[in-house]
Amino acid sequence: MTSLQEAQGHFDPWREVYNLERPHEALDLGTPAEHYRVSEREFVEQKEEYQYSDRYQIRRVNPVGQFxxxxxxxxxxxxxxxxxxGLSETQTEGVWDVTYCRFVVASLNIRTGTIERHQPRG
Structure with a gap:
């Protein structure tokens, strides 16, 4: 294949078979089209921005994932x-929790200049 348009030309017929004709074991040999239903929930394009409490220092992440x-x-x-x-100090000197909404996503150590992904406990 040499173009996206050519690839799409091959994909469209396959998608028709996959969704409308081919039986799926997980669907009791039905097709996805037989089981599809439109969601009753409305899609909201712009959600309201999360509001952090005063204990956080707020930073905005740039397009390449930096702050x-x-x-x-x-x-x-x-x-x-x-x-x-949101960034909030922890009980360990120089270590800050990096929080997205209400989830801690990383730990920032300002003494070493490192940021580590948060490891959930449990």
């Missing part, structure tokens, strides 16, 4: 691009 804090640039994942994150 600036205390004169340094740190990198979290691009998934947070253009989103506000």
């Amino acid at each position: 600036r804090f205390r004169g340094q640039v740190y990198r979290v994942r691009e998934a947070f691009q253009d989103q506000p994150i």
Whole structure:
């Protein structure tokens, strides 16, 4: 295949068979089209921005997943691009929790300049 248009030309017929003709064991040999229903929930394009409490220092993540804090640039994942994150001090000196909405997503150590993904406990 040499173009996206050519690839799409092959994909469209396959999708028809996959969704309308081919039986699926997980669907009791029915087709996905037989089981599909339109969601009753309305899609909201622009959600209201999460409001952090005063205990957080707020930073906005740039398009490549970086934010600036205390004169340094740190990198979290691009998934947070253009989103506000909250930073809060922990009981360990120099270590800050990096929070997205109400979830701790990383630990920032300003003494070593490192940021580590949060490991859930349990």
